[in-house]
Amino acid sequence: MGSAWDVIPQNIGLLMDGLWLTLQLSACALVVSIPIGILLGLLRISRNRILSFLAVSYVEFVRGVPLLVLLFWIYFVLGKWLKLGPFLSGVMGLGLFSAAFIAEIVRAGIQAVPRGQMEAARSSGMSYVQAMRFIVLPQAMRKVLPPMASQFITLIKDSSLVSVISVVDLTLVAKNLVSTSFRSLEVWSFVAIMYFCITFFLSQVIRAFERRYRVSE
Amino acid sequence: MIQIKQVNKSFGSVQVLKNIDLEVPESHVFALIGPSGAGKSTLIRSINALESIQTGEIIVDGISVHEKKTNINQLRSDIGFVFQSFNLYPHLTAVENVSIAPVQVKKVPKDQAEEKAKKLLTSLGLGEKFGSYPSQLSGGQQQRVAIARALAMDPKVMLFDEPTSALDPEMIKEVLDAMRSLASTGMTMVVVTHEMGFAREICNQIVFMADGAIVEVAPPEQFFTHPKTERAKDFLSKVLNH
Numbered sequence: 001m002g003s004a005w006d007v008i009p010q011n012i013g014l015l016m017d018g019l020w021l022t023l024q025l026s027a028c029a030l031v032v033s034i035p036i037g038i039l040l041g042l043l044r045i046s047r048n049r050i051l052s053f054l055a056v057s058y059v060e061f062v063r064g065v066p067l068l069v070l071l072f073w074i075y076f077v078l079g080k081w082l083k084l085g086p087f088l089s090g091v092m093g094l095g096l097f098s099a100a101f102i103a104e105i106v107r108a109g110i111q112a113v114p115r116g117q118m119e120a121a122r123s124s125g126m127s128y129v130q131a132m133r134f135i136v137l138p139q140a141m142r143k144v145l146p147p148m149a150s151q152f153i154t155l156i157k158d159s160s161l162v163s164v165i166s167v168v169d170l171t172l173v174a175k176n177l178v179s180t181s182f183r184s185l186e187v188w189s190f191v192a193i194m195y196f197c198i199t200f201f202l203s204q205v206i207r208a209f210e211r212r213y214r215v216s217e
Numbered sequence: 218m219i220q221i222k223q224v225n226k227s228f229g230s231v232q233v234l235k236n237i238d239l240e241v242p243e244s245h246v247f248a249l250i251g252p253s254g255a256g257k258s259t260l261i262r263s264i265n266a267l268e269s270i271q272t273g274e275i276i277v278d279g280i281s282v283h284e285k286k287t288n289i290n291q292l293r294s295d296i297g298f299v300f301q302s303f304n305l306y307p308h309l310t311a312v313e314n315v316s317i318a319p320v321q322v323k324k325v326p327k328d329q330a331e332e333k334a335k336k337l338l339t340s341l342g343l344g345e346k347f348g349s350y351p352s353q354l355s356g357g358q359q360q361r362v363a364i365a366r367a368l369a370m371d372p373k374v375m376l377f378d379e380p381t382s383a384l385d386p387e388m389i390k391e392v393l394d395a396m397r398s399l400a401s402t403g404m405t406m407v408v409v410t411h412e413m414g415f416a417r418e419i420c421n422q423i424v425f426m427a428d429g430a431i432v433e434v435a436p437p438e439q440f441f442t443h444p445k446t447e448r449a450k451d452f453l454s455k456v457l458n459h
Contacts, residue, residue: 120304123265124318124370125294134321138308 007183008190018173019194025090025169026156032095033155037102042132044107055103062100068161070097075165090162090169098155105147109140142213149206153199160195170194218243218374218405219264224273226259233259234270235430241374244403248416248437251426252452257409260426261376264407265296278373294322297367301379303359305351305366311338312347315366323370330369337365341395357388361395368399375399377408413456417441425449 008015043055062070071093079089113136121131141148163172174191178184219241226234233256241247249257262268264275266282266289275282280292306314315334319325325333335347341361351359360380367375377396381389393415400406400419410416416423416437423440425433425448433440433449441457444450 114304116300116302116304117306119267120298120300120306120366121318122290123267123293123296123298124366125290125322126318127290130321134317135306139306142308 004183005186007177007181007186011177011181014173014177015170015190015194018168018170021087021168022156022159022170023198025087025094025162025167026159028091029094029098029155029159030152032091033098033102036095036099038106038137040099040103041106041110044103045110059100059103062097067093067097067158068164071161071165086162086165086167089165090159090167093165094155094159094162097158098151101151101154102148105144105151106140108147109144110136112143113139145206145210145213149203152206153202156199156202157195218245218278219407220274220276221260221264222274222276224260224263224270224275226263226268226270233429234263235428237273237431239424239431239434241405241407243405245421246400246404246406246408246419247422247424248420249407249409249424249426250411250413250416250452251432254428255426256429257426258378261378261407261409264374264376265293265298267298290322294318294370295373297364297370297372297375299360299363299367299375299377299380301382303351303356303363303383305359305362307351310348310350311343311354311362311365314351314362315369318366319369334365334369337368338362341365342391355388356384357391360384360388360392364392364395364399374405374407377406377410379409379411381410381412411456413441425452427452 040055040058043051044059046052046055071090074084074093074096075086075089078084078092079086084092117135117139118131121135122128126134159169160171163169163175166172170191174187178187181187219239221237221239224234224237225232235256237256237260239247249261251257259268263270264277264282270283274284277292277296280287282289282292306317309317312331312334315337316325316327316330319330319333320327335344338344338347338361341364343358343361343365346354346358346362351362354362364380380396381392384392389412393412396406396408396415397419408416408420418437420437423433423435423437424431425435425440425444425446427448433444433446435445440449441453444453
């Protein structure tokens, strides 16, 4: 007679595949959302009213729609049309969703950098773009590390929702495993711990970054 | 070097600059003094277009500052600006603060720019502080780094907007000394200041402003001993007799 927990080692390959997919999906969504989020954040504070209106509209709209609905829409509407498939639909859905939140974080970070920094940079002959890139954004990014970290952690947790559009991530592997083995307690406990391990590891990494940057504050 | 012609500026219904006319010849040092709210800071900030103007013209080294066609970034790289609150870049070391504009704007190779930054910092008595971040420096040291940062671009003109007003009294001297030796090199300078002793000793002309207008322009000896206008007499009696 084996233990009820044997279901985990017996299926560890499957679970690891699911975990690996969750990590890939989250990483890809992150790579999509950071540049889009920064760009939206910059447009949001732009003096060009049309650009800032577009950015505000995007942020407000995406934040006002549940991620689940956004994922369905991208998978069943946009995805069918562009032939994206589940994985890319998931990446796009998560990435575009997360970008709206990152945009707000970046905007707040930029506005927290004193005006004198931009003035000093501009008065030395730097263009607006140079001043943003070398002076304002590096300072803004340091200020936004903590909220950014919790956004990344949210992103990893939200990635479990892609299981509904048939991406075989950790959550969907678990769900399938439960329906064949009937070991709910064991499988879901294990999966919960897996998610926790990833997010805890990530928050430690970011804390280390914060410590490193504190010297120059 | 700097010509200011009939400059006007309003914030809403408040006129902060009224018909300003002023000419600063090359290698001269002008002090802008006057009560707070007189428009001194607005005027000096409009010389490198940190403030816009509504009418009139400002010409620096033959180039009209507020003309739309002017390449403002290029012009600003010829005008050094020192702020009251230093505005050093907190995420960069002293050397990086000084060398970043030459590297990014003038495309000077990094090692060359840093070499020059070190020379400038050393000449300003900051030879030990190359790798320090602004938060590790005193106010006086920060302001000297800011002066080095402005000088690194080889400016033709240096503008100082109340450079010692945010400093503790014992640090004012080190900054004024730096400005004094800069003036002796023949740099064209405009200084908004409340340091009357400094203005008197170093400056070629005192420009007295009140309520957005230039009230009196005179050499320091004449201005401080025989001010012509009542407004200037009143101001001097308040700042000198205490």
